[in-house]
Every structure is written in structure tokens, then in C-alpha cells.
Amino acid sequence: MREGPVPDRRPTSAPRPTSADVARLAGVSRTAVSFVLNGRGTGNISAENADRIRAAAAQLGYVANSAAVNLRRRSTATLGVITDEITQSPFAGRLLQGAREAAYARGYVTIVADYGRDPAREREMVAALRARQVDGFVHAAMSMREYEPAAGMLEVPALLANCVSRKGPAGVIADEEQGGALAVEAVLSRGHTRVAMLAGVEGARRESATERRIAGVQRAAAAAGARVRVVDAGWQIADGVRWGTALLDAPAGERPTALLAARDRVALGVLLAAAHLGLRVPEDVCVVGYDDEDQIAAEAVPALTTVALPHQQIGERTVDLLLAHLLDGDPLPDSDVRVPCRLVLRESVGPAPNR
Structure with a gap:
């Protein structure tokens, strides 16, 4: 009698646990698992969830294997970052730093190409990076625009x-x-009721970012029962001097006690105008800027209260979302993602004058 093949009774190895398994056991998303296990959980994931993720990974014996993932997905572990002119600016360069660090945390590198707002050159750079088989693209702009x-x-x-x-x-x-x-809110909360905002480019359509800033100012002012006068102005120090002088050269009971500027450079011009008119900041007038620009806001006299743009966090968040899609299968967002700004309170803001 002919015998059949002897069955292989050796124990089969269990499938390797995945980040999805860890997420399921911990009751969190795969993005949260990625953040914690790649050392980026602080500030993004609660301590309680981070502890659950680490405990779940230890229980399952999960170890990330980026090399295996790259081979299976035919990945080059590179992202193409196309910029209009960011590499020429140390100010917005923080965005590239955030993107680079977020990519590195997950075993990726970024290839940055700056096209200097030349559309033909941009197309060439995109084609060149596609030929190098980048896994994904980020387009990073110097200033918020369409x-x-x-x-x-x-x-x-x-x-x-x-x-x-x-x-x-x-x-x-x-x-x-x-x-x-x-x-x-930084000035309304200190009793100021006569507030003006220097915003936009005089005689031209305001940029998208400025329109949004104006909307936020007006919304918060209306909620507090206040009104803010919005004046079209430019973007440079000279514009702040010009419009600051025009608004502040008035009797004490009529001039604004707080001026908001849509850019720190304009706010610096307002400080110069106030000094020229013999007004003290913040005793006679408060000044608030926007951007927290290097070498300007903190070094102004007095130091400028301003709204800091989250450039580094924007870079980090963009790459986090892109890699969560590439590595974890999460869907890309179908609408714009907003990253909070931060108020930096310095000496140019104080209580409203008693008159």
C-alpha cells in the first residue's frame, strides 16, 4: 500500500503583529501608535494613551520594521518637497525643519527643490523627483496663498x-x-475700546491670510461687544510709520489706544511713529504685531507682543499626515487642516489708559 506524504507537523509561526494590531488593542488610531513609538507623542498624544500604546506594543511584541515595509511597498522612503522660495528665507525655513524631522522620525528623508516661483522650473523639478520615484509630494509656500x-x-x-x-x-x-x-483679545481683555488694525496692501486685494486675520479680529471683537477700525496699509516699516502717525496724531480722547498690525514690520513702524509723536508704549498706546519675526519682534523697543505663526508645526503635521497615509493606510484629509497660532505676550501691551 502506497503511503501518502507525511504532513508537516512543525508549528507554524504566528503572523507578526502590526501597528494596526497595537492600535486595536490600545483603542487608539494607527497615527497615534506611530507618534508614540517614533518618539513624537509628547504634545500630540495624552500620557494615558501613550502608556496604553507602549503596553500594547510590549504585550504583542510589536517592533517596527521599516525596511520590510519599504520592500513590500516598493518604497524609496523619500518625499519630494517643492517650495516656491522658502529656502531663501530663514523665517519660514522652520517649516522645512519640521517636515524634515517628522520624516526622519519614520525612517524617511526629504528632497527639497526650490523653484523660485518659476512655473516652468517647477514642472521640471516635479518631473525630476517623479523620475527618482519619491513616495509622495509636499508643496510648501513661503506665505499662505492659493x-x-x-x-x-x-x-x-x-x-x-x-x-x-x-x-x-x-x-x-x-x-x-x-x-x-x-x-x-490681548488688548480687549486689558480694557481697550478704541482699537484699529493695519491690514492688507493699500489699493489692492488683500492676501488670503490677511482676510482670515481680519475675520478673526472682527469675530472676537463682536463677541466682546467692541468694534475695530480696519485700515488698508502696506507691509513694510515705512507703512507702519505712515499709518501709525496718521492714526495717533490726534487728541488723547480720539486716537486709538491699541493698534494691531498684520505684520511685525508694520508694527515696528507704529512703534517708531509713537516715539516720534512723544507717545509711550504701552502706557499711551498698545501695539500688537503678527508673525513673531526673527530679529524684529523680540528685539524691538519695547519688545513686541505678536502672534506667532506655527511654521514648524505645519511642516511636521503635513508630513505626519502624508506618512500616516503611505505607511499606515490612513486616508488623506479631504479638507484643509488648521494648526493653531500662539500669542507671544511682551512689553508692548498693557492696560488701557485712564482717559
């Missing part, structure tokens, strides 16, 4: 950083309305 993705950028997963598009992928942007609200 953007139309270049041909080829949407052939792989992509997100926008500090810009928005009506046709293309979602953007990760500063919450400019919340920032505007922070600026006006």
Missing part, C-alpha cells in the same frame, strides 16, 4: 503646506482666524 498643483504632482499622494488649492490636495495651514482673535 496654489494650483503642477502637472505630475498628483500622480503620487500629495499635501500642501502653508497654501490652499481649490482643485488639488488639502492644505495644512495656520489658523489665521484664531490668530486674529488672539491679537485683538
Whole structure:
């Protein structure tokens, strides 16, 4: 009698646990698992959830294997970061730093290409990065604006950083309305009722970010039962001097006791105008800027209260969302993601004068 093959009775190895298994056991998302196990949980994930994630990973014996993931997915573990002119600016360069660090935390590297707002050059750079088989794209803008993705950028997963598009992928942007609200609340909470805002470019359509800041200022002022006069102005120190002088050269009972500027450079001009008119800041007039610009806000005399833009956090969040899609299978956001701004309180803000 012919015997059949002897069955292999050796124990089969259990499938390796995945980040999805850890997330399921801990009762959290896979993105949260990625944050904690890649050392980026602080500030993003609660301590309680972080402890549950680490305990679940230890119980399951989960160990991330980025090399295996890359091989299985035919990944190059690279992201193409296309910028309009950020590499020329140390101010917004924090966005690139945030993107780079977030990518590194998950075993990725970024390849940055700056096209200097030349559309033809942008298309060439996108094509060159596609030829290098980047896993995804980030388009990062120097200042918040509308953007139309270049041909080829949407052939792989992509997100926008500090810009928005009506046709293309979602953007990760500063919450400019919340920032505007922070600026006006800083003076309303100190008793100021005569408030003006220097915003936009005189005689031209305001940029999208400025419109959002104005909306935030007006919304917060209305909620407090106050009104804010909005004046079209420029973006430079000279514009702040010009408009600051025009608004403050009035009797004490008529001039604003608080001036908000849509940019720190304009706020610096207001400080100069106040000094020229013999007014003290913040005793006679408060001044609030926007941007927390290096070498300006903290060094002004008096030091400038301002709203800090979250450039580094925008870069981090954009890459986190993109890699959560590439590595964990999470869907890309279908609408813009807003990152909160932060009020930096310095010496240029004080209580309203008693007159």
C-alpha cells in the first residue's frame, strides 16, 4: 500500500503583529501608535494613551520594521518637497525643519527643490523627483496663498503646506482666524475700546491670510461687544510709520489706544511713529504685531507682543499626515487642516489708559 506524504507537523509561526494590531488593542488610531513609538507623542498624544500604546506594543511584541515595509511597498522612503522660495528665507525655513524631522522620525528623508516661483522650473523639478520615484509630494509656500498643483504632482499622494488649492490636495495651514482673535483679545481683555488694525496692501486685494486675520479680529471683537477700525496699509516699516502717525496724531480722547498690525514690520513702524509723536508704549498706546519675526519682534523697543505663526508645526503635521497615509493606510484629509497660532505676550501691551 502506497503511503501518502507525511504532513508537516512543525508549528507554524504566528503572523507578526502590526501597528494596526497595537492600535486595536490600545483603542487608539494607527497615527497615534506611530507618534508614540517614533518618539513624537509628547504634545500630540495624552500620557494615558501613550502608556496604553507602549503596553500594547510590549504585550504583542510589536517592533517596527521599516525596511520590510519599504520592500513590500516598493518604497524609496523619500518625499519630494517643492517650495516656491522658502529656502531663501530663514523665517519660514522652520517649516522645512519640521517636515524634515517628522520624516526622519519614520525612517524617511526629504528632497527639497526650490523653484523660485518659476512655473516652468517647477514642472521640471516635479518631473525630476517623479523620475527618482519619491513616495509622495509636499508643496510648501513661503506665505499662505492659493496654489494650483503642477502637472505630475498628483500622480503620487500629495499635501500642501502653508497654501490652499481649490482643485488639488488639502492644505495644512495656520489658523489665521484664531490668530486674529488672539491679537485683538490681548488688548480687549486689558480694557481697550478704541482699537484699529493695519491690514492688507493699500489699493489692492488683500492676501488670503490677511482676510482670515481680519475675520478673526472682527469675530472676537463682536463677541466682546467692541468694534475695530480696519485700515488698508502696506507691509513694510515705512507703512507702519505712515499709518501709525496718521492714526495717533490726534487728541488723547480720539486716537486709538491699541493698534494691531498684520505684520511685525508694520508694527515696528507704529512703534517708531509713537516715539516720534512723544507717545509711550504701552502706557499711551498698545501695539500688537503678527508673525513673531526673527530679529524684529523680540528685539524691538519695547519688545513686541505678536502672534506667532506655527511654521514648524505645519511642516511636521503635513508630513505626519502624508506618512500616516503611505505607511499606515490612513486616508488623506479631504479638507484643509488648521494648526493653531500662539500669542507671544511682551512689553508692548498693557492696560488701557485712564482717559
